[in-house]
Amino acid sequence: MQAVDDPMPLTLADVTIRLAERTLLSVSATVMPGEVLTVMGPSGSGKSTLLAFAGGFLDPAFRVSGRILIGDSDLTDVSANERRAGVLFQDPLLFPHLSVGGNILFAIPQAVKGHKMRRQLAEQALEQVGLAGFFDRDPETLSGGQKARVALQRTLISAPRYLLLDEPFSKLDAALRQQTRALVFSKAKAAGVPIILVTHDGADAEAAGGRVIAIGSEAEA
Numbered sequence: 001m002q003a004v005d006d007p008m009p010l011t012l013a014d015v016t017i018r019l020a021e022r023t024l025l026s027v028s029a030t031v032m033p034g035e036v037l038t039v040m041g042p043s044g045s046g047k048s049t050l051l052a053f054a055g056g057f058l059d060p061a062f063r064v065s066g067r068i069l070i071g072d073s074d075l076t077d078v079s080a081n082e083r084r085a086g087v088l089f090q091d092p093l094l095f096p097h098l099s100v101g102g103n104i105l106f107a108i109p110q111a112v113k114g115h116k117m118r119r120q121l122a123e124q125a126l127e128q129v130g131l132a133g134f135f136d137r138d139p140e141t142l143s144g145g146q147k148a149r150v151a152l153q154r155t156l157i158s159a160p161r162y163l164l165l166d167e168p169f170s171k172l173d174a175a176l177r178q179q180t181r182a183l184v185f186s187k188a189k190a191a192g193v194p195i196i197l198v199t200h201d202g203a204d205a206e207a208a209g210g211r212v213i214a215i216g217s218e219a220e221a
């Protein structure tokens with residue numbers, strides 16, 4: 001994968017998110033490179049909203065105060081594209097009109113030149129997660145666990161400055177979940193960037209290691 005030149009801590013500085021009259025959550029935290037900060041809370045407490053804020057794709061219906069920084073650089077008003085956050089959702093969201101390899105190629109930074117080099121990197125990324133020979137496959141023909149691994153490699157190869165994981169294992173069955181979780185955490189930590197994980201599952205938090213913070217209260221219906 002593409003190493004990030006100089007991994008830096010991610011800081012959420014006095015972030016408060018409100019929805020209409022309700023204060024959804026308040027968080028202050030710094031996440032070091034290679035560290036996982038796990039965010040837990042009941043359904044509707046604002047976990048995905050916090051990740052949307054961190055990724056720069058928060059719906060304007062929410063009102064936000066506070067800042068997000070990577071190192072000393074303030075990202076609060078920076079567009080989602082320019083932030084270079086790597087995001088993994090519950091659903092792997094592979095592009096259906098591209099092959100498995102095409103999904104990976106798409107994410108390789110433009111700075112990597114040459115079709116041969118790009119193809120080689122994409123093939124290596126698939127090999128690393130046990131998917132050698134899957135380059136030309138249609139993503140729809142993959143199992144849930146295989147899709148999750150492609151999505152992981154697509155995210156990591158994009159050289160993200162930080163990672164946002166939104167319940168990325170919750171659609172996998174128990175055995176696959178354990179295996180995928182171990183793979184995601186080992187590769188994400190090896191990328192050496194700050195990681196925020198949102199989960200309902202205490203076992204995810206335990207496997208992630210690191211700090212756990214609880215946010216919010218139960219949403220009003």
Ligand SMILES: Nc1ncnc2c1ncn2[C@@H]1O[C@H](COP(=O)(O)OP(=O)(O)OP(=O)(O)O)[C@@H](O)[C@H]1O
Binds near residue numbers: 024
């Ligand atoms: N685009 C939006 N506009 C208005 N309200 C929204 C929007 N998206 C989410 N909400 C509301 O914001 C609150 C927080 O939602 P969010 O999805 O962040 O919670 P969550 O903790 O991730 O929940 P879950 O664990 O069920 O995924 C909920 O009350 C939800 O209904």
